[in-house]
Amino acid sequence: MMWNNIATISYSLAAAAFLFLSILLLTSWRGRLYGMILTIACILSAVWSAAIAINLNWHFTFTPLVNVLEILKNAGWTTFLITLIGPFRQKTDNSPSPRIRTSVAFIATVYLLFIGYSIYNFPNGSLTPDVPAKTLVGIIGFVIMAIIGIILVEQFYRNTPPENRWSIKYICLGIGAIFIYDFYLFSDALLFRHLNFDIWTARGIINALVVPLIAVSAARNPKWTVGISVSRQIIFYSAASFGTAIYLLVMAGAGYYLRYSGGEWGIVLQMSFLFGAIVLLIGILFSGTIRSWLRVFISKHFYSYNYDYREEWLRFTRTLSEEKGELKERVIQSLAQLVESPGGGLWLKQDTPGFTSAYQWNIPPINTYEAENSSLCEFIGQREWVIDLNEYREHPETYKTLIIPDWMQTIPDAWFIIPLILHDKLFGFVILTKPRSQIKLNWEIRDLLKIAGKQATSYLAQEEASRALMIARQFESFNRMSTFVVHDLKNLIFQLSLLLSNAEKHKNNPEFQDDMIQTVNLSIGKMKRLLEKLSNSHYQDKAEHIILNELLKEIVESKAIFEPTPTLETHETELRITAERTRLQRVISHIIQNAIEATSKDGTVLVRLYRQNTEAVIEIKDTGHGMSEQFVQERLFKPFESTKSAGMGIGVFESREYIHEIGGKLEVSTQESVGTAFYITLMLIE
Numbered sequence: 001m002m003w004n005n006i007a008t009i010s011y012s013l014a015a016a017a018f019l020f021l022s023i024l025l026l027t028s029w030r031g032r033l034y035g036m037i038l039t040i041a042c043i044l045s046a047v048w049s050a051a052i053a054i055n056l057n058w059h060f061t062f063t064p065l066v067n068v069l070e071i072l073k074n075a076g077w078t079t080f081l082i083t084l085i086g087p088f089r090q091k092t093d094n095s096p097s098p099r100i101r102t103s104v105a106f107i108a109t110v111y112l113l114f115i116g117y118s119i120y121n122f123p124n125g126s127l128t129p130d131v132p133a134k135t136l137v138g139i140i141g142f143v144i145m146a147i148i149g150i151i152l153v154e155q156f157y158r159n160t161p162p163e164n165r166w167s168i169k170y171i172c173l174g175i176g177a178i179f180i181y182d183f184y185l186f187s188d189a190l191l192f193r194h195l196n197f198d199i200w201t202a203r204g205i206i207n208a209l210v211v212p213l214i215a216v217s218a219a220r221n222p223k224w225t226v227g228i229s230v231s232r233q234i235i236f237y238s239a240a241s242f243g244t245a246i247y248l249l250v251m252a253g254a255g256y257y258l259r260y261s262g263g264e265w266g267i268v269l270q271m272s273f274l275f276g277a278i279v280l281l282i283g284i285l286f287s288g289t290i291r292s293w294l295r296v297f298i299s300k301h302f303y304s305y306n307y308d309y310r311e312e313w314l315r316f317t318r319t320l321s322e323e324k325g326e327l328k329e330r331v332i333q334s335l336a337q338l339v340e341s342p343g344g345g346l347w348l349k350q351d352t353p354g355f356t357s358a359y360q361w362n363i364p365p366i367n368t369y370e371a372e373n374s375s376l377c378e379f380i381g382q383r384e385w386v387i388d389l390n391e392y393r394e395h396p397e398t399y400k401t402l403i404i405p406d407w408m409q410t411i412p413d414a415w416f417i418i419p420l421i422l423h424d425k426l427f428g429f430v431i432l433t434k435p436r437s438q439i440k441l442n443w444e445i446r447d448l449l450k451i452a453g454k455q456a457t458s459y460l461a462q463e464e465a466s467r468a469l470m471i472a473r474q475f476e477s478f479n480r481m482s483t484f485v486v487h488d489l490k491n492l493i494f495q496l497s498l499l500l501s502n503a504e505k506h507k508n509n510p511e512f513q514d515d516m517i518q519t520v521n522l523s524i525g526k527m528k529r530l531l532e533k534l535s536n537s538h539y540q541d542k543a544e545h546i547i548l549n550e551l552l553k554e555i556v557e558s559k560a561i562f563e564p565t566p567t568l569e570t571h572e573t574e575l576r577i578t579a580e581r582t583r584l585q586r587v588i589s590h591i592i593q594n595a596i597e598a599t600s601k602d603g604t605v606l607v608r609l610y611r612q613n614t615e616a617v618i619e620i621k622d623t624g625h626g627m628s629e630q631f632v633q634e635r636l637f638k639p640f641e642s643t644k645s646a647g648m649g650i651g652v653f654e655s656r657e658y659i660h661e662i663g664g665k666l667e668v669s670t671q672e673s674v675g676t677a678f679y680i681t682l683m684l685i686e
Contacts, residue, residue, distance in 0.1 A: 007197075010204030011053040017211035018046035025218065037083055038218065041076030048073045049204060067138065068115055074145045074182075075111045077175055081152035085159070114141045136193070142186045149179030171217035174210035181206050312338065316452055320459050327463050328359035331456045332430055335418055336361070338448060339439055341432040345411065348420075348428035348460070355428060363433060368407045372426075375403035380419040381426035386449045387417040388441040416441070418449050420457040427457050492523045499561060515561050522558055543662075545685065546584065548575045548616055552609055555589050562596045566605040575609065575616040577682045579662050587655040591620050591678050594652070598624030598676065611684070618680040626672040636668065 025039040048069040055066055117138060153176040160168055181203060189195045319334040320327075332344045343362030347355040347370060354371040370377060379402045380387065389408075392399055408414055413434035420428040430453070439445065499519055506512035549570045556568045595605045603623040610617055627636065637656050656666045663683050670676040 007201040007204070008053050008056045010201055010208075011049045011056070012204070014204040014207040014211075015046050015049035015053060017208040018042045018049060021211050021215055021218075022046055024215065034080070034083060035218075037076070037080045038214075041073070041080050042214070044069070044073045044076040045207065049207065052204070070142070071111060071114050071145070074142075074149065074179075077178065078111075078145070078149055078152060081149070081156055081175070084156055085152065111145075114138075114145070117141065136190070139186045139189050143183060143190060146179045146183035146186065150176065150183065153179065168217055170213040174213035174217075177210050177213075178207060312448070316455070320456060326359065327459060329361050331460060332359065332361040332432075334456060335430055335449065335452055336432050338452060339416065339432065339445065340435045340437055341415070342436060344430055344432040346428065346430050349426075355426075358428070363411060366407070366411065368405075370405060374405065375401065376405055376417075377426055377429075380417065380429060381421075384419050384421055384450060386419070386441065386446045386453075389415055389417065391441065416449070418453045420453050420460070422454075422457045422461050427461065430456075489527075492527065496520075496523060502561065512561075519558065519561060543578050543580055545576055546579055546581055548577060548609055548618070548682075550574075551581070551585060552588070552607060552618065555585060555592060556607055558589070559592060559596065562593075563601045564596065564599055564603050564605050566592055566596065566607050569606065569608040571609050571611055571616075575611060576685050577616060577662075578685055579682070583658055584662075587658055588618065588620075588680065590655055591652070591680075595620055595622035595624065595676065595678075598622060598626075600624070603675075612681070614684055616682050616684050618682070619677060620680075621675065621677040623675040626674050626676050627668075627670045628672055629670075632668060632670060 022039055022042040025035060025042060048066070051066050051069050153172050157165065157168065157172040185196070185199050185203060188199060315337060316334045319337065320330055322330060328346050328348075332346050336342070336344050343360075345360045345363055345366060346358045347368075348358040349355050349372070354369050354374075355377065356370075357366050357368050360366060379385070379399070385399075387399065387402070389404070392402065392404060396402075408431070411431060411433070414431050415434045416430075416432040418430040418432065419426060420430065496519075499516055502512070503516065552568055552570060556566050559566050592605065592607060599605055599622045605623075606619070606621045608619040608621070610619070637653055659666045659680060659682070665679075665681040667679045667681070668676065669679070
């Protein structure tokens with residue numbers, strides 16, 4: 001008796017709460033559709049709660065009236081949610097589409113069947129622990145209604161723009177709580193064949209607690225015009241979830257039947273059947289063909305257009321932009337995704353006048369060549385049509401002059417030919433295999449594939465341009481290296497030519513003979529190193545510790561045959577640095593040689609080494625003709641700029657580049673008709 005009183009109070013609270021909210025909505029309603037449906041749902045909830053409370057005072061039983069009112073209450077909230085969801089709205093011309101009418105009719109039929117069953121088959125009876133068989137079928141109906149409500153709440157919330165969710169989050173929480181609690185209550189009764197009276201009693205209080213949440217959302221959003229649009233992904237996953245739930249309910253019912261009709265083998269048969277059913281379900285959910293069919297079915301029957309273009313374009317761009325795999329493979333995959341094709345091939349115009357097979361994805365390798373002036377290439381290049389090979393076989397007159405090459409018959413299930421157009425010229429084409437689900441190539445799919453093909457072509461063209469640029473840079477690097485080699489050869493030839501010109505005059509001088517032999521040896525050594533670099537592009541001198549005093553002495557001695565002969569002033573102690581000996585020697589030698597050539601025979605060239613804190617400074621000073629300030633700023637350190645008639649203008653550029661590379665500085669001080677001084681500053685090692 002006490003339990004009866006608690007249940008009466010619980011459902012009475014729910015009735016009072018919904019009645020109060022209904023009155024508030026009626027007083028503020030101004031003919032808006034959403035407000036009217038919300039008010040009806042609240043009134044039905046109030047009447048249902050009151051009917052249960054009244055029924056508890058007379059006889060403690062289920063009655064058909066209570067069950068019908070509960071179904072109507074669920075139908076009210078379901079209708080309210082459906083009205084707010086985009087795909088079920090009316091068109092702008094206020095005429096519902098046939099698909100919308102079909103969907104609404106289906107849901108209405110489901111609820112009418114449940115109402116009819118409750119009236120004619122749901123028995124009157126007391127709330128006993130054992131649930132009768134007919135009552136069990138009705139409870140399955142309440143579970144299905146709860147699942148529908150939960151899915152609709154999820155769709156409504158997830159597809160509301162984030163900036164508008166503040167106005168609907170509480171009503172989603174409230175309505176969701178109603179359906180979730182019903183699912184928990186009836187699932188528990190379905191599982192244990194026993195209605196938990198405590199859970200059933202608390203349901204009235206739960207319904208009363210959600211009323212303030214609904215009231216807050218009604219106050220925040222009285223018009224319920226928040227721009228809802230349902231994503232195809234949400235519809236897809238919701239449909240999959242709903243189908244899974246129905247499947248599991250049917251399998252559970254079949255399992256119970258096997259258990260009670262199988263005798264001693266009942267439990268074994270039930271567990272084996274349920275396990276097999278779950279394995280089958282997993283296989284279906286992971287089946288690409290089933291998923292493809294479901295996507296096409298949803299797009300065909302619930303939407304005016306076949307594609308959610310925002311989602312499709314994001315997925316298309318994401319596939320093309322991924323770094324895994326080759327771009328050619330990603331191009332085929334991105335186009336195949338649009339029509340649910342499992343494979344395809346790409347043909348491009350590469351190093352031949354025609355089009356050759358560039359990549360295959362999930363089809364056997366095909367080594368083919370299609371001439372640029374063939375019927376296929378001219379047709380798709382001029383008309384930019386997406387060709388449906390199945391349509392071509394059935395109605396060849398549609399394509400008139402088109403002749404499909406024989407080699408295409410070797411591609412299993414070849415279906416679509418997509419042209420890749422760049423600047424109104426045929427760049428290549430993609431052949432896709434038969435889609436997993438039946439797709440009719442209408443104007444919408446043709447336009448999408450054509451635009452997607454052009455986008456994919458831009459990626460392929462960019463990759464081709466990048467490859468060409470890389471090759472050009474390799475040639476540029478080779479040409480630059482050749483320029484430096486030619487520059488070094490020019491200096492060596494100049495030294496040997498000068499040596500030869502002085503040989504006749506000084507051939508009997510022992511000192512000249514020693515200098516000549518030393519110069520020839522040095523020239524041969526430099527030539528050998530040049531040959532090593534030319535034969536091995538990865539050849540590099542290793543950095544080592546160098547004593548600058550000794551290096552400068554060696555360089556100056558190699559210039560002894562020139563006039564004016566440079567003089568050397570070194571530091572009293574050894575100054576050590578880290579560098580590539582050959583390259584540093586060439587840099588310093590070049591600057592000294594320039595000083596000699598810029599100075600008259602009666603002038604002077606001084607090479608001085610001194611220490612400045614933690615750095616070594618090499619000063620190369622001459623009394624030559626000097627340079628203008630403008631020349632130093634605009635031309636001195638620029639490659640291929642020279643004041644010499646036979647000069648290449650890269651020596652000083654290379655010198656500064658290498659000195660900067662090893663952390664040093666190259667500075668110049670000059671004055672026309674007075675002379676020039678170069679300062680090479682290098683970091684010392686202790």
